[in-house]
Amino acid sequence: MNTKTFSEALGEIDGKYIESAISYQAERSYFSPTRRWLLPLAAAIMTLLLVGTAAAAAIMLRDLWIQKPSVDPVEVVRSALENQAGKEYTLNIEVNSVEIDEAETAQVRERFIKGIIADRRGWSDEYLAGHFLVVRADYYAEYDHTQTTRADGEVTMYFYLTQDADSGDWTIVDNSGNVNWSEDDSPAAGAPAAQTVEEQLFAYLSDLYNRAYSPYYDGLRYQIDDYEETTDGDTVTATFLWTMYYLGKGWDVGADEGVEQQVSQSLQAKAVVDENGAIVPETISVLADERAVGDPVYSTSIEETFPDQLGD
Amino acid sequence: MIDDKSIIDLFFARSEKALAELDGKYGKLCHTLSLNILNNRQDAEECVNDAYLGIWNAIPPARPDPLRAYVCKVVRNVSLKLYHRRGAEKRNSVYDVALRELEDCLPAPDTVEAEGRELTRAIEGFLDSLREENRIIFLRRYWFSDSYAEIAARTGIPEKSVSMRLVRIRKQLKRYLTEREVYV
Numbered sequence: 001m002n003t004k005t006f007s008e009a010l011g012e013i014d015g016k017y018i019e020s021a022i023s024y025q026a027e028r029s030y031f032s033p034t035r036r037w038l039l040p041l042a043a044a045i046m047t048l049l050l051v052g053t054a055a056a057a058a059i060m061l062r063d064l065w066i067q068k069p070s071v072d073p074v075e076v077v078r079s080a081l082e083n084q085a086g087k088e089y090t091l092n093i094e095v096n097s098v099e100i101d102e103a104e105t106a107q108v109r110e111r112f113i114k115g116i117i118a119d120r121r122g123w124s125d126e127y128l129a130g131h132f133l134v135v136r137a138d139y140y141a142e143y144d145h146t147q148t149t150r151a152d153g154e155v156t157m158y159f160y161l162t163q164d165a166d167s168g169d170w171t172i173v174d175n176s177g178n179v180n181w182s183e184d185d186s187p188a189a190g191a192p193a194a195q196t197v198e199e200q201l202f203a204y205l206s207d208l209y210n211r212a213y214s215p216y217y218d219g220l221r222y223q224i225d226d227y228e229e230t231t232d233g234d235t236v237t238a239t240f241l242w243t244m245y246y247l248g249k250g251w252d253v254g255a256d257e258g259v260e261q262q263v264s265q266s267l268q269a270k271a272v273v274d275e276n277g278a279i280v281p282e283t284i285s286v287l288a289d290e291r292a293v294g295d296p297v298y299s300t301s302i303e304e305t306f307p308d309q310l311g312d
Numbered sequence: 313m314i315d316d317k318s319i320i321d322l323f324f325a326r327s328e329k330a331l332a333e334l335d336g337k338y339g340k341l342c343h344t345l346s347l348n349i350l351n352n353r354q355d356a357e358e359c360v361n362d363a364y365l366g367i368w369n370a371i372p373p374a375r376p377d378p379l380r381a382y383v384c385k386v387v388r389n390v391s392l393k394l395y396h397r398r399g400a401e402k403r404n405s406v407y408d409v410a411l412r413e414l415e416d417c418l419p420a421p422d423t424v425e426a427e428g429r430e431l432t433r434a435i436e437g438f439l440d441s442l443r444e445e446n447r448i449i450f451l452r453r454y455w456f457s458d459s460y461a462e463i464a465a466r467t468g469i470p471e472k473s474v475s476m477r478l479v480r481i482r483k484q485l486k487r488y489l490t491e492r493e494v495y496v
Contacts, residue, residue: 004396005496009431010455015381017439021451022341022380024444025466039316130322142473219340293371 009233069169074098076170077135077159084141092142101136108134123162131163132171175210197228199235200279201269205286209244212306219247219260234272236279239296242267265289265305268298313337316379323371330366330371338380342387348457349391351405357396363387388455407457414454417482419490434494438485449474450481 066083070076078098084090109128123132137157160174206222213220227240243264266289272280287298288305314333322330335342342363346356363386376382395407439447445467452458452466464471489495 002496003414003418005428006414006431006435007392007411007454009428009496010435011385011392012428012437013439013455015376015378015385017436017447017451018381018384019378020444021448021455022384024448091476092469130416142476144472265351 067172069164069171071168071169071170073100073133073135073161073163073170076161076172077137080159080172081137081139089144089242090141091144092140094140096138096140098135098137099160104134104136105132108160127162127165130312131159131165132243133163135159135161139257174216197229197238197273197277197279198224200237200239201240201271201284204279204284205242205267205269206283208286212303213244213246217246219245221245231273234274236269236271238269239298240267241265241270265302266296266298267302268296314336316377320371320375320379321370324375334364334367334383338383341380342383345387345456346391347405348459349388349395349405349407350361351408355394356391359391360387363390378393384456405457406459410454413478413482417486419486419495431494431496434489434492437492438488441488442481442484445469446477446481449477450485453478453479 060303066086067076067080068083070079078095081093081095081098084093109132135158137155137159139155139157140153141155142153157175159172161170162173163170195298202222202224209222210220222245223243225241225243229236229238231237241264245260245262247260267286268289269284270287271285272283274280286302288300288302289296289298290300313336319330319333319337322333337362342360343356346359347353347361350356350359363383366386367383370386374382395405426494439450442450449463449467449469452463453460458466460474463469463474467474469477
């Protein structure tokens with residue numbers, strides 16, 4: 001390619017392009033490196049002051065979003081997104097719009113939340129009716145891919161918030177990536193509460209993997225194959241092949257962008273089942289087969305296989 | 313500071329005040345642009361003066377609108393002429409670096425190379441396909457030869473992010489031109 005010719009041709013473009021490039025001046029400014037370091041530090045100090053060291057440590061370690069509970073749910077989401085600028089792996093965050101999605105709220109409330117997830121989190125239908133919201137955010141993100149596998153570009157993210165009945169403050173309890181949970185046909189996403197152990201495990205794992213991977217991948221869906229189950233007293237042990245489908249981001253192979261990819265793991269799940277056949281959530285443990293060939297050896301907790309930034 | 317129309321009127325009246333007003337209003341912009349290409353203040357000064365002479369000869373009959381973009385075009389063209397005339401010199405200008413960035417991202421000649429006008433139209437089509445911020449970044453880098461730091465300051469995007477964006481935009485450019493079989 002003759003760059004001289006290209007440069008000369010570029011020089012002949014219409015004046016409107018040149019004029020716009022001259023007059024363009026960003027209205028916003030980005031967080032300076034100093035501020036980027038200060039933000040999480042300030043958030044950490046505030047959290048420590050407010051809720052105590054042990055609890056704060058737990059929150060800071062588990063929380064992908066540095067959030068500031070507020071009576072304004074939109075502001076909670078907006079500040080959580082803007083606080084992403086404080087993450088070391090974040091290069092740029094530009095929030096385009098944040099708004100309460102009433103339709104999505106109603107659908108998720110009806111089709112997803114009522115069921116095993118709500119049960120596990122102790123959310124009654126009455127509580128959900130008055131204290132649950134879905135907020136949709138559209139933003140542009142860029143991440144340092146040497147530090148994170150998060151997808152960048154234009155992102156639509158659904159945030160799931162609950163409200164403290166006493167203080168009125170809203171808090172983000174989950175987020176979806178680009179997955180629209182209310183339109184997901186999987187049992188985890190809205191079917192009536194799972195009945196069989198397999199269905200309950202599917203719902204449990206779907207939720208777990210959504211939480212783990214939705215910040216990184218779009219179009220998440222799952223499948224269980226080769227399911228086998230044994231019972232010993234009230235303890236159920238199940239082995240199966242767990243497959244996660246997701247949309248490629250084209251990081252390594254450009255042609256993969258938007259194309260569905262899949263990854264499979266052999267898993268062993270153990271849990272106590274109550275007299276109604278319902279899994280007791282606190283008793284669930286899931287191990288992954290660490291061997292690629294030969295008889296499976298289930299020894300690795302699946303949480304250990306999740307992306308590093310989950311511990312951020 | 314007088315408006316562009318009044319400056320053009322001065323050119324039409326053949327008043328030398330036109331050049332003084334032009335320099336007062338756009339001189340800094342012109343010098344920066346030329347300096348980015350040539351990396352030599354004396355050469356940049358010479359090019360801007362040559363550009364002013366060219367504009368004096370062109371107006372009238374030309375009545376450019378917008379004037380600022382027109383002036384920049386002339387300055388850029390004059391500066392590039394000098395840049396290429398003295399091609400053996402190592403300038404280490406931003407323009408040098410920007411050109412090298414473009415080397416790998418543009419489709420290699422396959423059959424018939426695109427005519428200049430055809431290539432310009434293709435570039436405009438590509439610019440139209442970009443969202444505004446990326447279009448500005450691309451133009452500031454490859455039209456104005458701005459440094460990453462200057463682009464960062466203008467767009468409010470961190471320097472590192474500007475660099476990454478440009479990598480992606482160049483890939484998009486290559487894909488865009490290849491799909492349209494535009495070779496140079």
